[in-house]
Amino acid sequence: MTTGNETLADAVERALTMVIDPELGESVIDLGLIYEITVEDGVAYVEMTTTTRGCPATAYLKEAVQSAAWSVPGIHYAEVKLTYEPSWSPGMMKDAARSRLHLA
Amino acid sequence: MGTALSRWTMAYFTAALVFLMAAQTMMAMGYGYPTVAVEAPETLVLVHTVTIGWLSLLMCGALLQFVPVLVAKPLQSEKLVLPALLCLLSGLVCLLAGFLHLAGAIETDLPLLPAAATLLPAGFLLVVIVVARTLWNVRPARLPLPARFVAIGLACLAVTFAIGALFALVLSGLLPLDLRTEGLSIHIAAGVGGWLTFTAIGVSYRLLPMFMLAPDEERAASRAVWRCGILALLCFAAAPLERLAGGFGIFGPAAAVLALAALYFYGLDLVFLYRNRKRRKLELNMKAAIGAFVAFFACGLLLPVAALTGTLEMYSGAVFYLAAFGWLTGLGLSQLYKIVPFLTWLECFGAVMGRKPTPRVQDLVAERRARLWFALYFTGVAIGTGALACAVPGLFRLASAMTLVAIGAIIVELVVSRRLLNLPERDSLPEGASRPRLFLPSAR
Structure with a gap:
């Protein structure tokens, strides 16, 4: 990963602070729900979890993380x-x- | 993991709350027990408004939403959920009207009880199919412990509605049988002990760790609750058969001892979960649930004391009331206070999460106000239990009026949360957020 990509990964992480777990009211970053962020050739790869397996909010959270990561300039x-x-x-x-x- | 919002859960909850208010109004007005006898048709109206109308509809609605959480699999055969609700509602109306006919309150030639004996089992069977198919989908993996409690609860529900249907046919004169003594005890034990209580315990094993961030691994005490609970249910079922066969009468006492053992281990689990929670500051739903757990253990203490002192018949009404309103209704109302805002949040803000700033689920509620209503509710239940135990019907009506007011206020709080009225930005929701309907599913 290049320095430029590291900056993009940081930007993705910053963007994910917008995604709040509705139950706990904290961002997915602060809750430690994001296990890994890597960026390669403008594609962000995010590995995440949820506080409870099978939680009804899971699909919404996953979609929210994708949308927030995608919104970062430079992420295709x-x-x-x-x-x-x-x-x-x-x-x-x-x-x-x-x-x-x-x-x- | 494929789970999402159950479309009709709010409709189940709404119908359940309407029946709860109806039952509370009846009790406050002195309709049914203790004004008339336990076996009077008026009491049957009241009891089935509570057990089917309120508790069973609440449990069905909750299972439709939370069984997918228990097994991390999507709900199966979801198209059966609305027909099930319609069968249950129409069946219950027929049943209550049939009892009113027996009480001489209405004149009709309609076969109300046979209709109820068809519609209610059909509705429950559809719910059982939906939930059981969802549980079955876990194969080849083993069902998690909370889901195993639900599976047993479903089996007990089937026993309950099968015997209930036979009762309806007997009462309408279509079936020349006398099931009152033996059948009734199985009907009550399977309904209140197996279906409602066993299922509630199972769901609580998932909800408590989730809401308090407590350890949620399977514990030895939980497995002991499971084993003792199943054995207790089997002994309860065997006891009437043993009486018919002229046995020694060991199954009844054995069932009581096993049920007490299960209760003891459940108590150990609850203390462990509350003590080892990561979330030090409890939200109102978990504080109010303590009132329900206290009521549950009070039932567990009162029953053997009454049995040993030969006063079971005298105090059975008080214990049943405490189980239905202190334990099951207390737990139901306290968890509705969390679940309804949570579902509302997802319906409203789920689609804009990550794109626009969103409030928290807790911003949808006003705990300071609701705390008073829960305190009033549990105080009313305590007074009501005492009034029934001491046979003071006037005081029981007063206590029921208190719980009626408290439940009405809690329902208002739920409506306020659904209408987003506690949110300062309620009139300017972020673009893309959709205001939820009160109880019908959002348009897809």
Whole structure:
């Protein structure tokens, strides 16, 4: 991956802060739901999970992540892969989000 | 993972809430037990308004939405969901009218009870097909534990409506049988214990970790609830057969001991989940659910005490009321307070998520106001239980008036949330967001 692509991956990550998990009210980035972002030849590859397997919001979240990643200038297409390996745990959240949610 | 919004769940919930208000109004006005006898047709009207109209429709609506979550598979045969609702509603109207006819309140030659004995089983069977096919879709993998509870709940539902249909035919004079003693105990145990309680426990194993961010791995205590619960149900079913065969009468006490053991292990699980939750600050749905769990354990304590002191007949009304309104209704209302705004959010903002700034699900509710209504509700249930136990019908009507007001206010809160009235930006939704209908599915 080139330096330019790394910047694009950062831009995708910034764009994903717009995508809020409706139940917890925090972004998918702060919740640690995004496992990996890579950009190759203008295509963003995002690997993500959800807090609960089978959650009714899953399809909406996946679509929202794709749409937010795709909206970044320089990204021609975004591909989102949903995974539950490993399954999400609250320990994956960023500290700021943990404290906002009063997590133990 | 293929799961989405169940189109008719809100319609099931709405119908259920209408029947709950009707039942509460009857109780506040002194219709049915304790004003008249437990077996009087007026009491049958009240009991079936609660158990079928409110609790079963609520449970069906919830399962249609949450069984796909339990098994991470899409709902199967979704086209059967609306016919099921129509059969259940028309069947219940026939059943209630049939009981009113028995009570002498209406004059008619229509075969109301035979119609109910056809329509209600048909409606429940359609729901069973939809849910069972969705569970079956998990093969070759093993069903997760919460889904196994639901599977047993469905089997108990089938037993309940089959015996219920026989009762309706007996009461209409078409079937010359006397099922009152033996059949009735299985009908009640399978309905309240198997279908409603077993299913509620299963769903709670998924909802509690989800809403509190508590550990959701399968625990030994949960498996013990499952095993003891199934054995208790089997013993409850065997007890009347044993009586008919002139046995020693061991299945009844065995069922009670096993049910208490299941309750004990469920208690261990609940304490574990609440203690080990990551989300320290509980939302109102999980706080109010504690009232329901307390009621459930109070039932578990009261039943053996009444049985051992030979006062079961005297206190059965109070225990049944506490189970139906403290435990099942308390849990149902508290979780509706979370589920309805969650579904509303997805219907309204799901399509614009990631494209436009969106509020949180919690922004759709006003917990400070609703907290009062839940407190009023559980206070009313506690007073009502005491009034039934001490045989003070006037106080029971007063307590029912309290719960009627509380439920009415909670329903208003649900409507306010569905209408997005708690959102400051309710009049200027982001482009692409769609305002949900009150209870009908959004147009596709």
